[in-house]
Amino acid sequence: MFSPSDGFLYIGEMLIVAVTLALLVFILTKGLRWFFQKFDVTNEEKEVTVEQFLRSLIRYVAIVAFLVYIVQPYVDLTRILMGAGIVGIVLMATLQNFIKDAFYGFIRLYEKQFVVGDFVIVNSTHYGTIAEVRLRYITIREWSGRHTMLSHSNVQEIQNYSRNELKVIEHLTIRYDQDPDTAKQVIETVCNNMNQTYSDWLQTGEYHEPVQPFQFFGLTSLQPEYVGGFQLTIIGCVRKEHYIEAHNELRYRLAKASYEEKLRLAEPLKHAAAT
Structure with a gap:
């Protein structure tokens, strides 16, 4: 058993180690910050x-x-990790998950x-901007402001829209008995208003000209799933x-313009059959 003097000595050593490690972490993180600020x-x-990762x-x-x-003087870590006991199994599972996340990271x-x-879509469910990249996880700031944390091993699919031109693509499906020229005029009006009102949203090129402003792209598909x-x-x-x-x-602008101009929009087959 420990005597009071041994206990105080152990606590003192533990505090010294903790302070030393905290000081090392502080110096190394500040050194990283200085390095990246000093060198481009x-x-x-x-x-x-x-x-962030380092x-x-x-x-x-x-x-x-x-x-x-803390535990090494009193616990044989090698024996626990190599053993088949419950504690060993739990520790091995935790360590395995940690190593897997770190490896993927x-x-x-x-x-x-x-x-x-970067703006990404992860696992086809999480849409947002990468806010943090840590050793075991990433944090995504979604459009609603919510921050979602995902471990690296749970990231199965990544669609990165920041590597290329980020294109907004929308569709308007109209009935066959709706004049397409009228629909085209409505769309072009909406596009012109978007380009004028939100010119600072547009991606620009080398000479600060819009790469591709909002515009009518064309009739892209006949829709068999619509009536x-x-x-x-x-x-x-x-x-x-x-x-x-x-x-x-x-x-929103397409919906409002379609309503105001009374465009006849096509209905899905299921909805039409139900009515």
């Missing part, structure tokens, strides 16, 4: 991504080192699959930070 290694988004790694290493220091960092600020309908398409390239609101605004 790459663009700002990639620098922020690498810095800071997370440093903190995890410090925490694990401290925990190992390193792979994505190395392959530059995304960086902070007597065909599809007109609108397209435009926008900046990634305005992608969601550009989609919503374009939909």
